[in-house]
Amino acid sequence: MNDEQIKDSLRNLAATAPRTDIWPRISGQVESQPPRPVFWTHLRLRPVLVGLNVVAIAALLFITIGPLGLVNPPAQRPGPNSGIANPTTQPAGLSPTQANTEPFYPVPLTYTLVKFAQIMAYEPNFRLPTALPSGYKLSEISVSMVSRVISGTSTVTLTEELSRYGWYVEYQKNTPGQDQQIIRLHVSSHVGIVRAGDTLRRSVTLPNPLDAVGNPSYEIFGGYTSDSDRLTARYRRADRIIELYHDVRLDRSQNRYAFVYFANQDAQHSLTQFSIYAPENVSDAELLKMADSIERVDPNHLERYQ
Amino acid sequence: MDYQWLDEDEALRLCRSGDTAAYAVIVRRYQNEALRFAYLITGERGAAEDAAQDAFLNAYLNIRRYDPQRPFRPWLYKILSNAALKKRRKPQPQPLDDNIPSPADPHEQAALDEQSATLQLALAQLPPAQRTVLALKYYSGFSENEIATITGANVGTIKSRLHYGKLALERIIRERYPWLADEHAASPLTLDKEAVK
Numbered sequence: 001m002n003d004e005q006i007k008d009s010l011r012n013l014a015a016t017a018p019r020t021d022i023w024p025r026i027s028g029q030v031e032s033q034p035p036r037p038v039f040w041t042h043l044r045l046r047p048v049l050v051g052l053n054v055v056a057i058a059a060l061l062f063i064t065i066g067p068l069g070l071v072n073p074p075a076q077r078p079g080p081n082s083g084i085a086n087p088t089t090q091p092a093g094l095s096p097t098q099a100n101t102e103p104f105y106p107v108p109l110t111y112t113l114v115k116f117a118q119i120m121a122y123e124p125n126f127r128l129p130t131a132l133p134s135g136y137k138l139s140e141i142s143v144s145m146v147s148r149v150i151s152g153t154s155t156v157t158l159t160e161e162l163s164r165y166g167w168y169v170e171y172q173k174n175t176p177g178q179d180q181q182i183i184r185l186h187v188s189s190h191v192g193i194v195r196a197g198d199t200l201r202r203s204v205t206l207p208n209p210l211d212a213v214g215n216p217s218y219e220i221f222g223g224y225t226s227d228s229d230r231l232t233a234r235y236r237r238a239d240r241i242i243e244l245y246h247d248v249r250l251d252r253s254q255n256r257y258a259f260v261y262f263a264n265q266d267a268q269h270s271l272t273q274f275s276i277y278a279p280e281n282v283s284d285a286e287l288l289k290m291a292d293s294i295e296r297v298d299p300n301h302l303e304r305y306q
Numbered sequence: 307m308d309y310q311w312l313d314e315d316e317a318l319r320l321c322r323s324g325d326t327a328a329y330a331v332i333v334r335r336y337q338n339e340a341l342r343f344a345y346l347i348t349g350e351r352g353a354a355e356d357a358a359q360d361a362f363l364n365a366y367l368n369i370r371r372y373d374p375q376r377p378f379r380p381w382l383y384k385i386l387s388n389a390a391l392k393k394r395r396k397p398q399p400q401p402l403d404d405n406i407p408s409p410a411d412p413h414e415q416a417a418l419d420e421q422s423a424t425l426q427l428a429l430a431q432l433p434p435a436q437r438t439v440l441a442l443k444y445y446s447g448f449s450e451n452e453i454a455t456i457t458g459a460n461v462g463t464i465k466s467r468l469h470y471g472k473l474a475l476e477r478i479i480r481e482r483y484p485w486l487a488d489e490h491a492a493s494p495l496t497l498d499k500e501a502v503k
Contacts, residue, residue: 035368
């Protein structure tokens, strides 16, 4: 195999990469945070500052992990009047006893979902599906910024530093003797609409922002992009539009993904896009059912979303 | 200020002072190649977008650590390759699937597609370090010294990863698709499609 063969193959692969405008996805965070100052301009100061960083990280962990329950003070758990489900209402298979066997990571899955629900309590786009394809369980919650593993029983990531520019959840299906299957649901809250051909890309507002989806007079930006050639069906519902796509992976296996659009009240960011990426053994019907089942999370019934 | 015609050095200088419009120029200048590189490493469109997004955000937040006396692109790729590796999922073993046509396929064009797809699949199975080095060298066009800077490894290690990466590609193809390995020995993998017609 020569160098040119490898170059050609990599070029072929790269040609199928997404063509996303990254700027709208990070502009809000960039505009709200100035570049970090450089603390060490002189090399000899660096060890001291590294030591200070360790202290700062330890303090930060104490501040953030404590309330999350790693030290697990019962008084810090949501109370019955907090509007947040009590973590003791967890599903079978994750008993408090199990959790306590891991002293450093005693956080059960339901507690992390509870915490996430707490963080997202006032986020109108905190929606999750209730109808998962058979065998799939909620396994991970994360946002685009810093995240960390806080559970040893099930891999669950969560962050206090909630990014308003996207978060995602994953659902795993584990079957003995088979590869693990993963469905990934990503939420882009700040999706805008521009008129097709508007090079200045000025956001427009429509009485019903959903009218822009699939309309050649408009372009949607800021969310995940799709290959329109792969669109297989578009479903219009009263409160959402669902698009189903069939894609082809690098290994030629087929996978499916769906985009689900909801209308926002925010004039600049008219839409919220849920993108669901599923393995090939998830059928169109299952994916559509999952897309149809996305609902505003009821913090008192979190078991519905697991 | 007309940012459209801003040169890179000036844009980066403005970025260091917190000019976000200047950074938008940088992002849009590099985002396509960043997405493609991230896609080569992650193999997933969504993960590539996430990696590029994280990389550009981190690059901005740490822009004051960038030394303007040095080229910007390798510095960005250092952040980008780390972000892409974090987003990369552990590859799942692929069965000898039915999607790859049999070697007896009579259509030459199909054989070409098959060869390309096979090499792509083999690339996806390489260890992350080898795949990253191959992508940096053969797709992004960095020199071995630049790759050493980007990855934090020394040049000898880079040479070794390139060498063993190529060997691994050949081994994967030989073990999983022996009929193609024979064809590789007889003719270049990337045939001139015009000549085939």
